[in-house]
Amino acid sequence: MAKAWHLISRPHGRPSHDNLALREIPDGPLEADQLRVRNHWLSVDPYMRGRMNDAKSYAASFQIDQPMTGGAIGEILESRMEGFAPGDLILHMGGWRDGGVIGLDMMPNKLPADLLAAGLSPQTFLHNMGLTGGTAWIGLLRIAAAKPGDTVFVSAAAGAVGSAVVQIAKAREMTVIGSAGGAEKCAWVSDLGADAVIDYKAGPVLPQLARALEAIGKPGIDVYFDNVGGEHLDAAFAAANDFARFAICGMIDVYNDGKAQEMKYLIRAIPARIRMEGFIYTDQFIDCADEFYADMASLIASGAVTMRETVRDGLEVAPDAFLGLFSGENIGKMLVRL
Known part of the structure; x- marks a missing residue:
């Protein structure tokens, strides 16, 4: 039974x-x-x-x-x-x-x-060739329309979706800043190829993001891939370049308590012409499934995505x-x- x-x-x-x-x-x-x-x-x-x-x-x-x-x-x-x-x-x-x-x-x-x-x-097929890998691929390349040369900020970069985003972005010649919690996770995100890593447990996100951008010689972020919400989303608005694109995948920071998002720097969406879009993997997957499977299988086979x-x-x-x-x-x- x-x-x-x-x-x-x-x-x-x-x-x-x-x-x-x-x-x-x-x-x-x-x-x-x-x-x-x-x-x-x-x-x-x-x-x-x-x-x-x-x-x-x-x-x-x-x-x-x-x-x-x-x-x-x-x-x-x-x-x-x-x-x-x-x-x-x-x-x-x-x-x-x-x-x-x-x-x-x-x-x-x-x-x-x-x-x-x-x-x-x-x-x-439960991660990189499945829901999480597909979510990362669609969110980064379709929703945020990320392209070579972009500076990408990824929250929860040591998670299943976030780690895939880091690697896909690096395979497409983007600069990546990842955020994770704790030394072990941050070290892994760095090993995946991230150009800079923020430990959100070590202090406020925005000052760390500003220092990371300065260290890698970038004025701001072009793409934000959001898995967390909260303070990370606020920091992304504050650090966004003109015409930045935000792919809103998840907000685990508020799943259990339902607290409202403060959106402290939302006003920057106007002068910076920021585009923010929430998305669900299944909405677009059927239209791009064959392309995703072929691309992700190739990235895994080459070792670019693990x-x-x-x-x-x-x-x-x-x-x-x-x-x-x-x-x-x-x-x-x-x-x-x-």
């Missing part, structure tokens, strides 16, 4: 174990267009916090006393879905569980056999892995291995 994590109450502030319960889920014969899978890898991501609220958003809310969902890599055990066979590895949305029966609503996609044969690990994985083992620890995202426990992509 498969097991899945269920949301049993809606959190107020930061979620806790009291909001979740691990329960058995029904099993039985397959119906048409269904697969029976055994999951090998689960993804936990900051956006899942919003799904715990009963509020309209781009992703449907988790329902009380129902299994939660999210990205997963699984192996097909049994199939009644055309084009899928036992043994196939698939990317699907039936996460937060060790397996069971899934249908078309879980959006199963076979992992490309040629890329697996070329050495890509299956879990790569990923550091923070792995937790066992379905039972999935909540701990998720909660760890909000206390900075991950470097790179947080994954659960089953």
